[in-house]
Amino acid sequence: MTQLVRTSNHTIQAWNRLMFVAQNCATMRQVKATQAVFLTHGLHHNNYAISKLVAFCALSNSGSLSYASLLFSSIEKPNSFIYNTLIRAYSRSSQPPLALHYFHLMLSDVDVVPDNHTFHFAILGCVNSNWMILGRQIHNWVLKNGGVTSDSHVQTSLVRLYSVCGVMSDAKKVFGEIPLPDMVQWNVLMNGYIRCDSAAESLRVFQVMLVQGTEPDEYCCTTALTACAQSGVLWQGKWIHEYMRRQRFDLDVFSGTALVDMYAKCGCIDLAVEVFEGMSKRNVFSWAAMIGGFAVHGYARKAIDSLEKMQVEDRIKPDGVAILGVLMACTHAGLQVEGQSLLENMEARYGIVPQHEHYSCVVDLLCRKGQLDEALHLIRRMPMKPLASVWGALLSSCQTHKDVKLAILAAKELLELDNTGVAKEDVAYVQLSNVYFSAEKNEDACRIRKMIDDRGLKKTPGCSMIEVDGMASEFLSGDVSHPLIPHIHAMLELLFFHSIH
8 A cells, every 4th residue: 555655656746747847848859858758658648748848839939830730730639728729829920820720620629619718819810811701700609609798808809800801890899899898909999990091080989988987008099199190180199198298108119109200290390309309219110200200391311311320329220111211201302312322222231122112212203303214214123013103103293294105105004004993094094184285285185084984984082181270171172071161162262362463
């Protein structure tokens, strides 16, 4: 009897030692050594033991997701924890569709039942794979299991799914079914509207949150500032900035960058600079936001100088976005030499290979300077296929310089692009007719306009937005639905009357 007890104690101690080693693996080499010990002692069939190795391989930065899959394939009867571990790991990896692969394996396993963790990770896999249809099917399973009203992680992932896929009506519906939304859920919904270019709706969500007595945290404030920047609502951006001061939120690199971007896009470049210079830490996005602000406000030299300053002051190397901001500044200021020089030397100087958007910006610069032949030469030298932004810039410039021959070429190239779409096709024809009119080739212009009418094409209306007394108003070309339109027309007539007398 005594010998039996000793043997039992020895076995328990050995088990505890092995579990301690498995839980404390720090490298894949240690994992493989532990696996070998498991094989020796027959523990490779024990789900609890092998799950420790799977978890390290799948979730640790020092692990190997492919090796976790290899371990999974050797398990005779995986339990829900092992399935969830693989689904979770792949949902946030560079191969999110594999999360759905393991999800389907789990559904086909009669010995395992999915739980709320499973649904949460599977929906995230759909989010990162942009698979809305499958995500909606999982949503139906969640409804059958009562998960929506009981698990906040599932609720959040569903709101995120519909937001990322651009179905904001469903995102709003799911959100409305949450009894007491938490801060993360409010933030996900706000971000969804921003992704769908509905910044005004995002700010309405922010206002509802405030009315309901929920105090926003730093992340919600940063999201709201992004919405203010997108919609140009300066007063609310200033209110949020003041709120952050009162709450004594730390001005970290994210909220600071959002403030810089908001002030710059809302016309307050001095406040943007003030915030920027007051940031204790800045990253490449902070500098890109400041450079973009300088660009739109006409401070081209300051934008150019920022490329050097960001390296000297913060030891940050410019990226493609920062360089694009400087090229935009050169375009707005007409600095042809500086813009061309930056494009030609950005790879050698900063290690950044010029992308399509960099070439497009310099083509626009050359077109604005009237250097149409040089712009065409640059287009022909591009290492990638020129897209609509390039040919559109050239075509638009042809109207100013009455270059019919080049306009026909640009319009032809624009129309031959894959996935041109009706809107782009319409713009190409309208601009071509405008070129004919500017060159006094009225017969050709009328022919193009007739073709536009015959094909049922309609020009996409222009849009502008202005903020007056804290209220943002949007105007579309030809739209007379604004409640103050009679007063606006009366004022325009008054201004016109004074201008001719």
